[in-house]
Amino acid sequence: MTLKDDLSAIVGDAFAGEGLDRALGAVKVADRPDLAQFQCNGALAAAKAAKKNPREIAGAIAEKLSARSEFEEISVAGPGFINLKLSAGFLSPRVDALAADRRFGGWAKPAPEKIVIDYGGPNVAKPLHVGHLRAAIIGESLKRIMRFAGDKVTGDVHLGDWGLQMGQLISELRLRQPDLVYFDPEAKGPFPADPPISLADLEEMYPAASAACKADPVRADLARKATKELQSGRPGYRALWRHFVDLSVNAMKRDYADLDVEFDLWKGEADADPLIPELTEDLKSRGIIEESDGAQIIRVARDDDKKEMPPIIFINSEGAVGYHATDVATIVDRKRELDPDRILYVVDARQRLHFEQVFRAVDKAGYFDEAKLEHLWFGTMNGKDGKPFKTREGGTLKLRDFIDMVTDRARERLAESGFAEGFSAEETEAVARQVGIAALKFADLSNPRTSDYIFDLDRFMAFEGKTGPYLLYASVRVRSVVAKAQAAGAGDAGPVKLVADEETDLALTLLGFADALQDAYARRLPHLLCDHAFALAQAFSKFYAACRIVDESDASMRASRLTLAQTAGGQLDLILSLLGFSAPDRM
RNA sequence: GAUCCCGUAGCUCAGUUGGAUAGAGCGCCAGAUUCCGAAUCUGGAGGCCGCAGGUUCGAAUCCUGCCGGGAUCGCCA
Numbered sequence A: 001m002t003l004k005d006d007l008s009a010i011v012g013d014a015f016a017g018e019g020l021d022r023a024l025g026a027v028k029v030a031d032r033p034d035l036a037q038f039q040c041n042g043a044l045a046a047a048k049a050a051k052k053n054p055r056e057i058a059g060a061i062a063e064k065l066s067a068r069s070e071f072e073e074i075s076v077a078g079p080g081f082i083n084l085k086l087s088a089g090f091l092s093p094r095v096d097a098l099a100a101d102r103r104f105g106g107w108a109k110p111a112p113e114k115i116v117i118d119y120g121g122p123n124v125a126k127p128l129h130v131g132h133l134r135a136a137i138i139g140e141s142l143k144r145i146m147r148f149a150g151d152k153v154t155g156d157v158h159l160g161d162w163g164l165q166m167g168q169l170i171s172e173l174r175l176r177q178p179d180l181v182y183f184d185p186e187a188k189g190p191f192p193a194d195p196p197i198s199l200a201d202l203e204e205m206y207p208a209a210s211a212a213c214k215a216d217p218v219r220a221d222l223a224r225k226a227t228k229e230l231q232s233g234r235p236g237y238r239a240l241w242r243h244f245v246d247l248s249v250n251a252m253k254r255d256y257a258d259l260d261v262e263f264d265l266w267k268g269e270a271d272a273d274p275l276i277p278e279l280t281e282d283l284k285s286r287g288i289i290e291e292s293d294g295a296q297i298i299r300v301a302r303d304d305d306k307k308e309m310p311p312i313i314f315i316n317s318e319g320a321v322g323y324h325a326t327d328v329a330t331i332v333d334r335k336r337e338l339d340p341d342r343i344l345y346v347v348d349a350r351q352r353l354h355f356e357q358v359f360r361a362v363d364k365a366g367y368f369d370e371a372k373l374e375h376l377w378f379g380t381m382n383g384k385d386g387k388p389f390k391t392r393e394g395g396t397l398k399l400r401d402f403i404d405m406v407t408d409r410a411r412e413r414l415a416e417s418g419f420a421e422g423f424s425a426e427e428t429e430a431v432a433r434q435v436g437i438a439a440l441k442f443a444d445l446s447n448p449r450t451s452d453y454i455f456d457l458d459r460f461m462a463f464e465g466k467t468g469p470y471l472l473y474a475s476v477r478v479r480s481v482v483a484k485a486q487a488a489g490a491g492d493a494g495p496v497k498l499v500a501d502e503e504t505d506l507a508l509t510l511l512g513f514a515d516a517l518q519d520a521y522a523r524r525l526p527h528l529l530c531d532h533a534f535a536l537a538q539a540f541s542k543f544y545a546a547c548r549i550v551d552e553s554d555a556s557m558r559a560s561r562l563t564l565a566q567t568a569g570g571q572l573d574l575i576l577s578l579l580g581f582s583a584p585d586r587m
Numbered sequence B: 001g002a003u004c005c006c007g008u009a010g011c012u013c014a015g016u017u018g019g020a021u022a023g024a025g026c027g028c029c030a031g032a033u034u035c036c037g038a039a040u041c042u043g044g045a046g047g048c049c050g051c052a053g054g055u056u057c058g059a060a061u062c063c064u065g066c067c068g069g070g071a072u073c074g075c076c077a
Helices: A003-017 A042-050 A054-065 A088-100 A130-149 A164-176 A199-215 A217-232 A235-258 A269-285 A323-337 A349-364 A399-417 A425-445 A468-487 A501-511 A513-523 A527-546 A555-579
Strands: A027-029 A038-040 A071-077 A081-086 A114-118 A152-156 A289-292 A295-298 A312-315 A342-345 A373-375
Touching: A003 A027, A003 A038, A003 A042, A003 A054, A003 A081, A003 A513, A042 A054, A042 A081, A054 A071, A054 A081, A081 A088, A088 A501, A088 A555, A114 A130, A130 A152, A130 A399, A130 A425, A130 A513, A130 A555, A164 A199, A164 A217, A164 A235, A199 A217, A199 A235, A217 A235, A235 A399, A269 A289, A269 A295, A269 A312, A269 A323, A312 A323, A312 A349, A323 A349, A349 A373, A399 A425, A425 A468, A425 A527, A425 A555, A468 A527, A468 A555, A501 A513, A501 A527, A501 A555, A513 A527, A513 A555, A527 A555
Parallel strands: A114 A152, A114 A342, A342 A373
Antiparallel strands: A027 A038, A038 A081, A071 A081, A289 A295, A295 A312
16 A cells, blocks of 8 residues: 555545545645645545535545544645645654565555566667667566566567568578578578678668668569568578577677666567468458458458558468568467466557557457557657757667767766766776666656657756766765764664654655556556656755764664665665666765 | 647646646756765746637636647558
């Protein structure tokens, strides 16, 4: 139970006592912090329904609540708001309990689920670029949040390793080096263990092949044929494909590791491919698939659709499978291998129609309940011009270059601030990386998932205000002051005593963690957790500025403040880990 | 053309199951350090919430229309 839940239950009892719906007792953090800590607007809704004076109802509720020890002050304001201020006698033990909790008051889901989260989607042969950034950052955070809440979560990268781009690559290499053994139609293998080209070759070939196919229909036809042959199992092509995948995956793993993003599964579209003949058979026999213009399609339109809903192309007129079919087959594969309760897709907003089609199709086929499939779409990361982020030359920026850029800036800033004074080169480098990643990830996560946002390197590298480094700084300061207290023999942490406003505010903020986590979980919106992390760091900074700790003369106050500081630091570090980054020990 | 997302302070953005005086960060102005880390803290200025109607005791939030920006719309993913 979160603090708001508990308060809502108490106020709800009072409403029930008046013969009203207890749901009217919903309590929220006050809009007017100058007047109250929490408020309940239920009297307004009750008055509307009962056609009574809201202030009268509110007065009756307030009267009932005044007997409760949880509140220090209850008042009715404006048209009928019930304003609440909690008593220190109620708050202190709750903070003590939170301080003793290894989860720092974190919410736990009552009925955990088994979940698959798909948040990669990189294409083989294509280096990771900034377009992959948001999926990786948001998906990693959601995975960690859900795991912490109690779910059993499997993260899958879901490689794009089976579509037309593979045929484009194979045909490109064939044009360049037709004598390779892989292109001998008679060759059955075994083929060489070492790849015929380097990663750099592969990364150069992809855009070249893609552009050539776009420009020339004859060239595009070669790619389509190669795709079909690969998917039909031509040995040389399969061997080549394996090389391409291995080269790419090695590079991807390094890039994701630099972002502290970790996948449990490295499956791809190709892993779902073996299921397709069987599924096609099944769908045909049940009349779910039909033929149209030489392609095998599934109609997913519904009578009450407002928009045009095209069918999915399960098998195209060439006989090749596209991403509609592999996405359907992947769901079936996951169902068989992992039997998840729910599958989540962290993929950008432009795929909304696609996922709606796929979800409808699998539901229609009876493979998976549409309601348990969620497309957690996100907006675009734009440059300062408001258009999708590009390099100065207009190309896509590789993720690796992007991370380097951010780390370089962090290193500079570290040097200017003198925070890494006397650190070894290794530690300085490690701290620069942590600061850079924190800046990058927090900048992304603190925007709501669904909105586009402008990525302004100068802005979030300023390291002031609502930024990742601000959170790191707060965390490091907690560590520092606690260490100083220990060194000075300030004694142990002890029961919390809330005297100063800054202490009470920090306590209330700490207790708000459960609600923030629950909201972030329920709406799949990590920025709600970012808001809490920032509020916590701010509350700590204010407390720190106002309340002495190490040299406080009163031993019990010192013990209380040590508890508050340690708990704030502990909860902050926990939240940082849920967001997907961490603070250094010192900086 | 249809559908979807968006339009809030100088800038970047929260807030949209209807409620008090619309918030934050940056920037700007004015302050705080003989004391635990000033990447900090305190105070201030700054808003016809795109426009016009409507519903309501009450609208940034719900409904309708319009203006402006973006995305998507059967065989590429």
